[in-house]
Amino acid sequence: MVFAHDSAEALESAAFLANSELEPDTLTTHEELVAFFDEFHYSGSRPSSSDLEAVRAIRTRLRELFKSTRDGAVPLVNAILAEERALPRLVRHDGRDWHIHATSDHRPLAERILVETAMAVIDVIRADEFERFGRCELDDCDGIVLDLSRNRSRKYCSVTCTNRAAQAAYRARQAEEAS
Numbered sequence: 001m002v003f004a005h006d007s008a009e010a011l012e013s014a015a016f017l018a019n020s021e022l023e024p025d026t027l028t029t030h031e032e033l034v035a036f037f038d039e040f041h042y043s044g045s046r047p048s049s050s051d052l053e054a055v056r057a058i059r060t061r062l063r064e065l066f067k068s069t070r071d072g073a074v075p076l077v078n079a080i081l082a083e084e085r086a087l088p089r090l091v092r093h094d095g096r097d098w099h100i101h102a103t104s105d106h107r108p109l110a111e112r113i114l115v116e117t118a119m120a121v122i123d124v125i126r127a128d129e130f131e132r133f134g135r136c137e138l139d140d141c142d143g144i145v146l147d148l149s150r151n152r153s154r155k156y157c158s159v160t161c162t163n164r165a166a167q168a169a170y171r172a173r174q175a176e177e178a179s
Contacts, residue, residue: 033047141157
């Protein structure tokens with residue numbers, strides 16, 4: 001299943017945030033938050049320094065959502081939408097065609113992230129595509145894997161983990177050849 005652009009981007013940004021809380025924490029400064037905001041093309045006002053702690057605080061909740069089952073995600077999504085008083089509407093902006101926003105661009109960034117993620121997870125639940133979420137295959141990593149590839153082949157949460165796995169496989173081959 002190919003998800004709408006706004007859903008895919010919301011899922012990717014939420015997975016990035018969920019993984020940013022792992023060691024090393026990669027969301028510790030206002031500059032890192034602004035870079036996140038720009039990379040994932042959020043609309044609305046740019047984050048202020050006061051947004052940092054609120055965004056950091058939602059990361060555990062996002063991890064919980066991604067680690068749940070399809071049926072377990074439903075009450076989590078419904079709770080987010082109710083708490084943030086989401087009101088879906090169609091919008092077109094910044095050269096992007098019609099897509100859904102369910103909260104005002106004037107709400108705090110953490111609220112916008114939660115609502116956009118919840119709306120995207122609705123698409124995943126309805127399409128019965130919850131297997132798109134997984135755990136990084138490296139034994140010492142608890143990262144979230146979001147696999148939006150056609151062949152569903154993504155195994156690692158980041159380029160770092162992909163490289164670590166490739167290095168480990170290379171070393172294992174070298175050790176086998178040496179013995």
